[in-house]
Amino acid sequence: MITIKNIFVNGKRQDILIEENKISKIGEVKEKSDIVIDGSDMIAIPGLINTHTHIPMTLFRGVADDIPLMDWLNNHIWPLEAKLNEKIVYYGSLLGCVEMIKTGTTTFNDMYFFLESIVKAVENSGIRAFLSYGMIDLFDEEKRKKEIKNAEKYINYIKNLKNDRIYPALGPHAPYTCSKELLLDVKELAIKYNVPIHIHMNETIEEVKIIKDKTGMEPFIYLDNFKFFDGVKVVAAHCVHLTDKEIDIIKEKNISISHNPISNLKLGSGIAPIPKLLEKGINVTLGTDGCGSNNNLNLFEEIKVSAILHKGVNLNPTLVKAKDAFNFATVNGAKALGIKAGKIEEGYLADIVLINIKKPFLYPKENIYSHLVYAYNGFVDYSIINGEIVLENGKLTKIKDEEKVYEKAEEAYHDLIN
Secondary structure, three states: OEEEEEEEEOOEEEEEEEEOOEEEEEEOOOOOOOEEEEOOOEEEEEOEEEEEEOHHHHHHOOOOOOOOHHHHHHHHHHHHHOOOOHHHHHHHHHHHHHHHHHOOEEEEEEEEOOHHHHHHHHHHHOOEEEEEEEEOOOOOHHHHHHHHHHHHHHHHHHHHHOOOOEEEEEEEOOOOOOOHHHHHHHHHHHHHHOOOEEEEEOOOHHHHHHHHHHHOOOHHHHHHHOOOOOOOOEEEEEOOOOOHHHHHHHHHOOOEEEEOHHHHHHOOOOOOOHHHHHHOOOOEEEOOOOOOOOOOOOHHHHHHHHHHHHHHHHOOOOOOOHHHHHHHOOHHHHHHHOOOOOOOOOOOEOOEEEEEOOOHHHOOHHHHHHHHHHOOOOOOOEEEEOOEEEEEOOEEOOOOOHHHHHHHHHHHHHHHHO
16 A cells, blocks of 8 residues: 655645555545655646657657658658667667656557567556557558558457556557558457557648548548447547538547647647637547657646647637646546546546645745646656556656666667668
């Protein structure tokens, strides 16, 4: 058992008792615990949930800046990805786990390749993850069969681990890289194994045009036309360029949106219509995207940008309030992924982040919740994931040699670019 004593949580000072991987009590805790944390100078918040990233791309940080998306993908990222191997992916993933744990993220939703290496990094770091094999068939029948076979293999591989922090998902890249047949196969697998689907949607004007030229329909309308969204849980990343009809489909089919404001701004893709989505009651979450286009995994930055961006472009300071932005990264992310997290309440998963408030940008402390959205730099003091302390006073507990992670990541980067 872990007891956090006298911590500021849910608006007042109280104790938190953690038993196994759950929060069992909030209030005055008198039970004896194996570990007692003094929370007198700290605030407890739910662990953050990153609903869209490509974690091995920490090694792509800074390699292709200031380039439009299609040029970035076709001429820089995909040629480098062709050189990936298990070792490179492992150290890129481990570096990403370190970065997320130290900046308050306790769960991430990922789509990539070499999943065994990503799983190993997740196991070794203690973070929680939804992992999907990134599928692209480019409308080729043989490649489609191979991609579906790989996806099913990885679902079973992750399920057979019986690790309650690691969940399988399905990751078709996007409608412009995946055939209708592949997407229908994905839907069947999602229903068969009861796993979520993680897909890029409507990121750029160009990709929307590709689908419309090919099918006569916008992407969400095209997928809805063959009932792709029926009976499955979908997290759709980006969703920058949406028609009103597409927004209605998103609402009707209970699709969760992963808003990636910094990546979309950096790549010049545009700004998602988040206020419109919120008006419709659509579940909006936050993602960083990969480090090749962000260039970090610090979800606190996304919280701040999502809170201020829509105010500025709409000339309306009341849009996307601080509480909305914080919910994007916590309770909304948990809802999108189907886990009982994102809140500090009894019976919820013990995914908790503790922040020492004795920092200059967190004063006056009476306005602490505003500071966490508009002023915080992201580096946290404690991270408890699944009831286990994985960061203690800023130091990793499961990864004993943090310096070695940086050294090996640097070696992996040179293996990638040479």
